[in-house]
Amino acid sequence: MNNSENLIPIFPKGEKASADYFVGNVWIKNLIPADETFHMVIGNVVFEPGARNNWHTHPGGQILIATDGTGYYQQRGSPVQIVRKGDVIIISPGIEHWHGASPNSKFTHIAVNPNVQNGIVDWLQKVTDEEYNNI
Amino acid sequence: MNNSENLIPIFPKGEKASADYFVGNVWIKNLIPADETFHMVIGNVVFEPGARNNWHTHPGGQILIATDGTGYYQQRGSPVQIVRKGDVIIISPGIEHWHGASPNSKFTHIAVNPNVQNGIVDWLQKVTDEEYNNI
Numbered sequence: 001m002n003n004s005e006n007l008i009p010i011f012p013k014g015e016k017a018s019a020d021y022f023v024g025n026v027w028i029k030n031l032i033p034a035d036e037t038f039h040m041v042i043g044n045v046v047f048e049p050g051a052r053n054n055w056h057t058h059p060g061g062q063i064l065i066a067t068d069g070t071g072y073y074q075q076r077g078s079p080v081q082i083v084r085k086g087d088v089i090i091i092s093p094g095i096e097h098w099h100g101a102s103p104n105s106k107f108t109h110i111a112v113n114p115n116v117q118n119g120i121v122d123w124l125q126k127v128t129d130e131e132y133n134n135i
Numbered sequence: 136m137n138n139s140e141n142l143i144p145i146f147p148k149g150e151k152a153s154a155d156y157f158v159g160n161v162w163i164k165n166l167i168p169a170d171e172t173f174h175m176v177i178g179n180v181v182f183e184p185g186a187r188n189n190w191h192t193h194p195g196g197q198i199l200i201a202t203d204g205t206g207y208y209q210q211r212g213s214p215v216q217i218v219r220k221g222d223v224i225i226i227s228p229g230i231e232h233w234h235g236a237s238p239n240s241k242f243t244h245i246a247v248n249p250n251v252q253n254g255i256v257d258w259l260q261k262v263t264d265e266e267y268n269n270i
Contacts, residue, residue, distance in 0.1 A: 042223075042247070065245065086145050090173075115172075
């Protein structure tokens with residue numbers, strides 16, 4: 001266990017994410033569903049070491065709040081960046097990106113998806129090992 | 136230190152909240168500012184034991200994500216409820232309410248304020264000790 005990880009996770013692990021859109025073991029716990037007042041979906045995502053989602057975009061954008069462990073984040077055309085507990089990432093609508101755990105630490109973030117009346121996510125191709133390790 | 140509290144907080148403590156709107160020691164760290172894409176403000180709030188905010192409403196509503204410790208939440212006309220790490224509270228626009236720590240534990244939550252084009256918060260009267268202890 002990495003020193004940056006909480007002893008007791010904030011949220012239960014939730015459901016295993018689909019292998020269609022993720023590499024490795026990822027767990028998603030929905031925290032709030034979309035409604036007509038907030039047009040927002042919030043979920044908690046736990047990535048096991050080395051796990052990540054596919055390249056994707058959010059039609060309404062996304063805010064990631066890193067709460068535990070150490071992860072990776074990359075926007076298309078920019079280097080992979082390390083994300084640590086307490087970091088907040090603002091992703092504008094339509095920006096192609098991926099996120100996941102680093103190779104030796106779990107990574108947990110809260111994902112806030114606003115403007116879901118425009119759509120939640122459009123999935124693209126998998127993040128290859130070459131892309132993942134290019135840091 | 137309460138067993139339910141993290142050893143290492145996720146966010147730095149931030150700025151001390153104004154005594155005009157809070158009883159006791161409360162610390163606010165802004166995580167994202169309002170913009171024209173998300174119309175959202177997100178902040179982290181740490182309440183020391185016994186501390187709470189005044190009664191208030193949010194014109195755009197609010198979502199509280201409890202991340203550490205044990206707190207209290209009350210809507211006008213309903214009993215005080217205990218809020219634990221991992222609980223999520225959805226507060227509709229215009230609902231009169233307050234939140235804070237329980238008497239013997241710090242309490243930390245992330246506050247997501249959507250629809251801030253309608254306003255962020257309207258402050259009302261202080262939560263008296265009688266109201267706070269009526270649990």
